[in-house]
Amino acid sequence: MLQLFDFYRAAMKQAILVQFQYRAANYFYMIGMIAEPIIYLAVWSVVAATQGGAVAGYDAGAFAAYYIVWTLVRNMNIVFTPYGWEQRIRSGELSGVLLRPLHPLHYDIAFFAGWKVVVIVLWLPIAAVLAWLFQPTLAPTWLEIAVFAVAIWGAFLIRMMFLWLLGLISFWTTRVAAIYELFFAFELFLSGRIAPLALFPDWVQTLADWLPFRWTFGFPIEALIGQLSLAGLLGGLAMQAFWIGLGLGLVTLVWRSALRRYTAVGG
Amino acid sequence: MDLARIVATFARIGILNELQYRANFFFQLLESAIGLATALIGLSLVFRHTTALAGWTPAELLVVMGIYGVMSGIVQALIQPNMLRLAQDVLEGKLDYALTKPVDAQLLISIREWQVWRFTNAVVGLFVIGWALLWMQASVRLDQLITFGIALLCGVIALYSFWLILATTSFWVIQIESLINLFEGLFAAGRWPVSIYPSWLRVLLTFLVPVAFAVTVPAEALTNRLTGPTLALAAGVALGLFVIARLFFRWGLSRYSGASA
Amino acid sequence: MSPNIPAIIVRDLVKTYEVPERDPGLLAAIRSLFRRRVRAIHAVSGVSFTIQPGEVVGFLGPNGAGKTTTLKMLTGLLHPTSGEALVFGYVPARREPDFLRRITLVMGNRNQLQWDLPALDSFELIRAIYRLPPAEFRATRDELIELLDVGDLVRKPVRNLSLGERMKMEIIGALLHRPQALFLDEPTLGLDVTMQRRIRAFVAEYNRRTGATVLLTSHYMADVEALCRRVIVIHHGRVLFDGPLSELVEQFAAYRKLIVTLAESGADLNAFGEVLAQDGLRYTLRVPKAMAPAVTARLLAEAPVADLMVEEPPIDDVIEQVFAVSNPL
Numbered sequence A: 001m002l003q004l005f006d007f008y009r010a011a012m013k014q015a016i017l018v019q020f021q022y023r024a025a026n027y028f029y030m031i032g033m034i035a036e037p038i039i040y041l042a043v044w045s046v047v048a049a050t051q052g053g054a055v056a057g058y059d060a061g062a063f064a065a066y067y068i069v070w071t072l073v074r075n076m077n078i079v080f081t082p083y084g085w086e087q088r089i090r091s092g093e094l095s096g097v098l099l100r101p102l103h104p105l106h107y108d109i110a111f112f113a114g115w116k117v118v119v120i121v122l123w124l125p126i127a128a129v130l131a132w133l134f135q136p137t138l139a140p141t142w143l144e145i146a147v148f149a150v151a152i153w154g155a156f157l158i159r160m161m162f163l164w165l166l167g168l169i170s171f172w173t174t175r176v177a178a179i180y181e182l183f184f185a186f187e188l189f190l191s192g193r194i195a196p197l198a199l200f201p202d203w204v205q206t207l208a209d210w211l212p213f214r215w216t217f218g219f220p221i222e223a224l225i226g227q228l229s230l231a232g233l234l235g236g237l238a239m240q241a242f243w244i245g246l247g248l249g250l251v252t253l254v255w256r257s258a259l260r261r262y263t264a265v266g267g
Numbered sequence B: 001m002d003l004a005r006i007v008a009t010f011a012r013i014g015i016l017n018e019l020q021y022r023a024n025f026f027f028q029l030l031e032s033a034i035g036l037a038t039a040l041i042g043l044s045l046v047f048r049h050t051t052a053l054a055g056w057t058p059a060e061l062l063v064v065m066g067i068y069g070v071m072s073g074i075v076q077a078l079i080q081p082n083m084l085r086l087a088q089d090v091l092e093g094k095l096d097y098a099l100t101k102p103v104d105a106q107l108l109i110s111i112r113e114w115q116v117w118r119f120t121n122a123v124v125g126l127f128v129i130g131w132a133l134l135w136m137q138a139s140v141r142l143d144q145l146i147t148f149g150i151a152l153l154c155g156v157i158a159l160y161s162f163w164l165i166l167a168t169t170s171f172w173v174i175q176i177e178s179l180i181n182l183f184e185g186l187f188a189a190g191r192w193p194v195s196i197y198p199s200w201l202r203v204l205l206t207f208l209v210p211v212a213f214a215v216t217v218p219a220e221a222l223t224n225r226l227t228g229p230t231l232a233l234a235a236g237v238a239l240g241l242f243v244i245a246r247l248f249f250r251w252g253l254s255r256y257s258g259a260s261a
Numbered sequence C: 001m002s003p004n005i006p007a008i009i010v011r012d013l014v015k016t017y018e019v020p021e022r023d024p025g026l027l028a029a030i031r032s033l034f035r036r037r038v039r040a041i042h043a044v045s046g047v048s049f050t051i052q053p054g055e056v057v058g059f060l061g062p063n064g065a066g067k068t069t070t071l072k073m074l075t076g077l078l079h080p081t082s083g084e085a086l087v088f089g090y091v092p093a094r095r096e097p098d099f100l101r102r103i104t105l106v107m108g109n110r111n112q113l114q115w116d117l118p119a120l121d122s123f124e125l126i127r128a129i130y131r132l133p134p135a136e137f138r139a140t141r142d143e144l145i146e147l148l149d150v151g152d153l154v155r156k157p158v159r160n161l162s163l164g165e166r167m168k169m170e171i172i173g174a175l176l177h178r179p180q181a182l183f184l185d186e187p188t189l190g191l192d193v194t195m196q197r198r199i200r201a202f203v204a205e206y207n208r209r210t211g212a213t214v215l216l217t218s219h220y221m222a223d224v225e226a227l228c229r230r231v232i233v234i235h236h237g238r239v240l241f242d243g244p245l246s247e248l249v250e251q252f253a254a255y256r257k258l259i260v261t262l263a264e265s266g267a268d269l270n271a272f273g274e275v276l277a278q279d280g281l282r283y284t285l286r287v288p289k290a291m292a293p294a295v296t297a298r299l300l301a302e303a304p305v306a307d308l309m310v311e312e313p314p315i316d317d318v319i320e321q322v323f324a325v326s327n328p329l
Helices: A002-021 A023-050 A060-077 A084-091 A093-098 A104-134 A142-171 A177-190 A202-209 A218-225 A230-265 B002-019 B023-049 B058-092 B095-099 B105-110 B116-136 B142-171 B176-191 B199-208 B211-222 B228-260 C026-034 C067-074 C119-130 C134-147 C151-155 C163-175 C193-210 C221-227 C245-252 C289-302 C315-325
Strands: C008-021 C037-051 C056-060 C082-087 C103-107 C181-185 C213-217 C230-235 C238-244 C255-262 C274-279 C282-288 C305-311
Touching: A002 A023, A002 A104, A002 C119, A023 A060, A023 A104, A023 B023, A023 B176, A060 A104, A060 A142, A060 A218, A084 A093, A084 A142, A093 A104, A093 A230, A104 A142, A142 A177, A142 A218, A142 A230, A177 A202, A177 B023, A218 A230, B002 B105, B002 B116, B023 B058, B023 B116, B058 B095, B058 B105, B058 B116, B058 B142, B058 B176, B058 B211, B095 B105, B105 B142, B105 B228, B142 B176, B142 B211, B142 B228, B176 B211, B199 B211, B199 B228, B211 B228, C008 C067, C037 C067, C037 C082, C037 C230, C037 C238, C056 C067, C056 C193, C056 C221, C067 C082, C067 C181, C067 C213, C103 C163, C119 C134, C119 C151, C119 C163, C134 C163, C134 C193, C151 C163, C163 C193, C181 C193, C193 C213, C193 C221, C213 C221, C221 C315, C230 C245, C230 C315, C238 C245, C245 C315, C255 C289, C282 C289, C289 C305
Parallel strands: C056 C213, C056 C230, C103 C181, C181 C213
Antiparallel strands: C008 C037, C008 C082, C230 C238, C255 C282, C255 C305, C274 C282
8 A cells, every 4th residue: 555655655656756847838738728608607697787787596606606616526527538548559558557566547647637736827817717717706715615626536536437437449449539529528527527517407417317428527526616515525535436436446347358358369 | 813723732741641541531430420419419408408598599509519519510620630740740750840841831741631531510510500591481681691690600710819829839848739639628629609607707718718619600600690899809919810820820830940950 | 387298388279250141233232231142262271280388489371361369369369169279278268367477469450559659658657557566567578678778768759650660669558467378479570680680689589598488470581580480380270380490491392403613614504403693604504402412412423512501491491492392372
């Protein structure tokens, strides 16, 4: 355990060093990403304005808060893309990783976790500018801040596992783009990425409760902007823990058979 | 005309090449269907809470969405692949091959890639526009169609010029993924009419990064909103951007030749 | 480890791939989704050998002979279809961490270093992955840096290094955990002659210092001649030869080269064998191996010979000969 901790420390440090070298590129990327929430924010602000100031409990200030926090959660959410697995297999990179006495999931978690540290630092000025432009209503309690701080890492881990699972499909077929697109389409709606889940019909919200998506996106945001009760906050963390556990179990299982397949056909 | 002949030759080679991968058509169709479903669900979510968005009815917004589809089909089939290839060639130092040909360099780097299956999005977009017009029970006049065509052309020129400016930055900073991300992020603003954005953003999306403007103006033509000055503005923006893009590309090119010599 | 127990045991190792096959065209593509037609490719068909600890063995064969497939089976990257492989008593395919800690595989294209950071930073990560005690790690690292003579290069970002320098860093990275078995797949591919020589000398020195077992494939016979007393030749997935390099030459060289210098001109040497080259009075003749003694005797008796040398053909020619002879058409 202590040795695994040592690995995480070393790998995260390496990722931080690399990503700070690329801070300009990181900024470029983050700025490109900001367009999406601003579009949603513009649409919902107009809707709120025409509906007498608020829809489903969100007024312009609440929407602004939602979509500004969104930018950090989205950044935390970016993990190794499932599209990258085909390249990993083909380039021989995977073989190199398999020669080492450590499960490859650790590399990805550690590398992206290190990157996230850089992302959070770079995000702060962006958040300041957005807050100045859009005037969010945001007054979190200490508990909400604490839950948020944990929940963004929970969101990161859940999405890491599930995108890993998707990527592992590449071991069986390379015609995966349509499957991924479908997954991302579901995620767009059921996670709270396109709009707060409160704006959806009840049945969608119930469905979302029982799928992993909302715990990787909507939950951390709602936690910080004050949409959740104490039970909602703690229950959300519990759901995150559940999905991390389930994801880990599934990854272990599928990875084993993916590996069997890989060592049978040799990439 | 020499120019047309060159373009036609490249197009033929590109299309023949793509026809080898016919199965891609079905996967593209599947992706287009998912994209369309996503857009429609998004739209219905908005209209769950309101009856009109900044004066646009659901059917009119469907027109915007259809034009967005047409534009993105053209961008993905023709503009983006060429621009990415430009950035890639600069990165790998392979641009020299293109520069040694006795053809205008900008023309050549703009017509090398033809990912024809990507036009599927454009076809789907046309169907969406047709559907929306039926829904509105609109009768489209010929002059409307002509202004629509002009506005569409201006839009494509503006998008092309904007992508060229982005891709030209790769002579200085090389970040291909960020380029796609930046373009797609900004272009997504075109899913909605520019009038929904706060005024400072509207100015930005019209003059600085006229990506949303490129989609809104043709939609205005089809929904009886387009005024003469707006069309003139669209033509002006397209022309101005094209000139800027060309000058910028040439500047980048001279830097490239200087650096690699 | 007792020297009597072999480091590597391979018995009847077989690897057969099934490759999906389909006709061109859309219809065939769709049909193949439902019914897959496969063709079997026999990459390795019954290979056996044992290697003692500390041995340096050259693994030779043309492209597609099954060398890389065998190396991958020995390092746990591929599951054998049948047969058995044991490395230090471990079954490689189980990929036990203790096994992985005792081996290394160096491939020309492998990239375990962070492109944008100095190699030192990557080494630090490798330390953590292999759980090396810091003091031991530093000692090994500094020893390898000194052996490969890379000095301050380890402080430069990897992207700024030349291909050869990068290869040296890769090798250091692959050996930091002091593996007892080295599998080297074309370690000198694409490097210039000086760099090849440097790496060769390093492998020999590493083997001398640590007693590690080395199995190496290379296209450069110079690598094999310099490093390996024993070679295993495989072709079409089978072992053709396993023994000392000198014996390989003895067994497969079909020709001898006679270099004859005459005292005076005028003699026609074409009668004695095929004249490969003539430089003034100096002739190079090629004669079948079996006839070499007889021809030599005849030459001395019948021609005005001032000097005569019998040469074995270069190893490259011999290897070419091996594969030409055994090519079952």
